[in-house]
Amino acid sequence: MSSTFVTLAEVLEARGGPLEEDEVWSLLLGSAESLVDLSYKGHNICNIITPASLLLSATGTLAFKNCAMTDEVCAFTAPEMLQGRAISTKLAMEKIIVYSLGMTLYWSVDYHLPQNQPIQLSDSLNCLLLSMCEDMAHRRANLNSILESCESHHKASLLPPPNKVIKQLVEDVFRDSVDRAALTENVVQLSGKSQMIRERLHGKRGPYPGYTEGNGATGETRRLSLDSELKQGELIHYFSKACVLCF
Numbered sequence: 001m002s003s004t005f006v007t008l009a010e011v012l013e014a015r016g017g018p019l020e021e022d023e024v025w026s027l028l029l030g031s032a033e034s035l036v037d038l039s040y041k042g043h044n045i046c047n048i049i050t051p052a053s054l055l056l057s058a059t060g061t062l063a064f065k066n067c068a069m070t071d072e073v074c075a076f077t078a079p080e081m082l083q084g085r086a087i088s089t090k091l092a093m094e095k096i097i098v099y100s101l102g103m104t105l106y107w108s109v110d111y112h113l114p115q116n117q118p119i120q121l122s123d124s125l126n127c128l129l130l131s132m133c134e135d136m137a138h139r140r141a142n143l144n145s146i147l148e149s150c151e152s153h154h155k156a157s158l159l160p161p162p163n164k165v166i167k168q169l170v171e172d173v174f175r176d177s178v179d180r181a182a183l184t185e186n187v188v189q190l191s192g193k194s195q196m197i198r199e200r201l202h203g204k205r206g207p208y209p210g211y212t213e214g215n216g217a218t219g220e221t222r223r224l225s226l227d228s229e230l231k232q233g234e235l236i237h238y239f240s241k242a243c244v245l246c247f
């Protein structure tokens with residue numbers, strides 16, 4: 001099992017419902033730690049994170065697949081990249097990664113929720129995710145600020161380390177696959193969803209402590225309600241055979 005990975009999409013399929021808040025905090029902390037470590041070591045960081053490219057291992061670690069641009073991936077892609085702007089700096093690429101991670105985690109807390117049922121998130125997590133999904137890149141949170149916020153929350157809330165939560169999520173998928181013989185390989189139809197996702201990120205928002213001006217979330221809270229418009233049983237699996245693991 002040491003080299004076994006499952007996708008976040010498979011975790012959600014096995015569960016049949018959204019992630020819990022503490023699980024989102026753990027995935028966010030684990031992802032931020034991994035991405036910051038990759039950046040410090042000078043490795044290329046995957047440019048877009050999606051439910052099908054965020055990989056969870058049986059040992060409690062995370063990895064990322066670098067996927068080619070497709071209609072499905074576009075749903076999690078930052079506006080500046082969709083608009084064809086030149087991404088020439090490390091910071092600019094980081095902001096794109098942050099956006100896709102935020103959208104991916106919003107997707108995970110809205111999975112299979114009825115359309116009339118609001119997402120249940122604390123103000124602190126909601127505002128943090130919103131700051132990651134700002135349309136304007138200069139207002140978006142950066143990886144270090146996200147990492148600091150997650151570490152503070154984990155200490156204050158006495159949450160288990162991310163690797164323990166990740167191991168449990170992977171174990172749940174394996175258990176479900178045994179019960180069902182095998183996971184089906186259906187693909188979520190996300191074509192044309194990018195604008196809809198942004199429009200569905202709405203509601204009340206407030207300032208998030210710990211973010212400097214330009215990184216904080218202001219205006220109206222936005223929420224993601226993607227899964228309610230998808231057919232039951234449809235799941236993202238692997239978007240492209242050209243995807244490669246990014247370590």
